[in-house]
Amino acid sequence: MTQEAFSLFAKTPAEITSALGLEKAFQGRQVYRWLTKGAVSFSSMTDLPAVLREKLCAEHPSLFSSSVVTSQTDDDGSAKLTLRLYDGNVVECVLLTDREGELTACLSSQAGCAMGCRFCRTGTLKLKRNLEAFEIIEQFMHLQAVAPGKIGHVVFMGMGEPLANIDNVIRAISFLHDPEGLNLSHRRITVSTCGLVPGINALAARKVPVKLAVSLVTADDGKRSALMPVNRAYPLSTLREALVRFQKVSGRRFTFEYCMIRGQNIDEKDADKLSRFCRGLEVIVNLIPFNPCPELPFETPTDQEIRRFTDALRQRNVEYTIRISRGRSIKGACGQLAGKLEENV
Numbered sequence: 001m002t003q004e005a006f007s008l009f010a011k012t013p014a015e016i017t018s019a020l021g022l023e024k025a026f027q028g029r030q031v032y033r034w035l036t037k038g039a040v041s042f043s044s045m046t047d048l049p050a051v052l053r054e055k056l057c058a059e060h061p062s063l064f065s066s067s068v069v070t071s072q073t074d075d076d077g078s079a080k081l082t083l084r085l086y087d088g089n090v091v092e093c094v095l096l097t098d099r100e101g102e103l104t105a106c107l108s109s110q111a112g113c114a115m116g117c118r119f120c121r122t123g124t125l126k127l128k129r130n131l132e133a134f135e136i137i138e139q140f141m142h143l144q145a146v147a148p149g150k151i152g153h154v155v156f157m158g159m160g161e162p163l164a165n166i167d168n169v170i171r172a173i174s175f176l177h178d179p180e181g182l183n184l185s186h187r188r189i190t191v192s193t194c195g196l197v198p199g200i201n202a203l204a205a206r207k208v209p210v211k212l213a214v215s216l217v218t219a220d221d222g223k224r225s226a227l228m229p230v231n232r233a234y235p236l237s238t239l240r241e242a243l244v245r246f247q248k249v250s251g252r253r254f255t256f257e258y259c260m261i262r263g264q265n266i267d268e269k270d271a272d273k274l275s276r277f278c279r280g281l282e283v284i285v286n287l288i289p290f291n292p293c294p295e296l297p298f299e300t301p302t303d304q305e306i307r308r309f310t311d312a313l314r315q316r317n318v319e320y321t322i323r324i325s326r327g328r329s330i331k332g333a334c335g336q337l338a339g340k341l342e343e344n345v
């Protein structure tokens, strides 16, 4: 059943003052600070007058517009939450823990995705809608509530293409970044794109100095167009020009996400093309073995095939890392999110 959305997340203190009809501006700032500390109800905001707290609790029993419907944890410490949004749509978000115990929130920016990348489970869904900024921040807050410590990194690598919902993503980034609030530095925030060139240009124009990750998958135009429909609109040469422009503005090295798919993109010629594409760019290639899903017609390469490919990259001086997929058993790994409630409950 559809209900009206109420959420104060991603709002500024002034907007909170106005949304709650508060008489004093400093009360909006107090509520804002409580929200960024993880308060789940007005009753815990103890520096507000008791009468005001009671009134706000009666008017808004929950601070969230979304609710957690399932929570799954993996042996490697990852956790995946399935959230039901106020209008019944479902999205997923993931908490990742690395070997040093650093915590990263992987957030969704859309319910479904229109991009249709063939190696991605979310790509099998159609786009339902863009998420509002508050729905993005609520994912972070829900994950923080189950995290064993403070979440120190955010990656927009969940469901959806973040740069197709750039206004809400930038608004959410401002909330995460605000030194008065969560105070997450821009270099701890990564936006991942499948190569949506107008979005990369817009990010550069708006001078949001986050890290950029581009899901490259192959540096061969024909193969890329077959695997990623976005390449038909913005082929590799156009993508490269946009990346050079972005790099001038951001001054940061970016990442190529390279999903290694058996028999598709990991032979010697692929290594040659990738090395040529990387030349002159400040970039590191993040190799990710394909995560298998029954809906997708691809396979994970063997260890030997991966080794052959990494040897070929090393011989060509391509700088790379291999991402160990975390959260695979709970389908929280890269490309595995699908937001299908029926299989989780």
Ligand code: SF4
Residues within 6 Å of the ligand: 113, 114, 115, 116, 117, 120, 121, 122, 123, 124, 158, 159, 160, 161, 193, 194, 215, 335
């Ligand atoms: S890889 Fe990203 S852009 Fe491509 S279909 Fe999946 S969620 Fe959408």
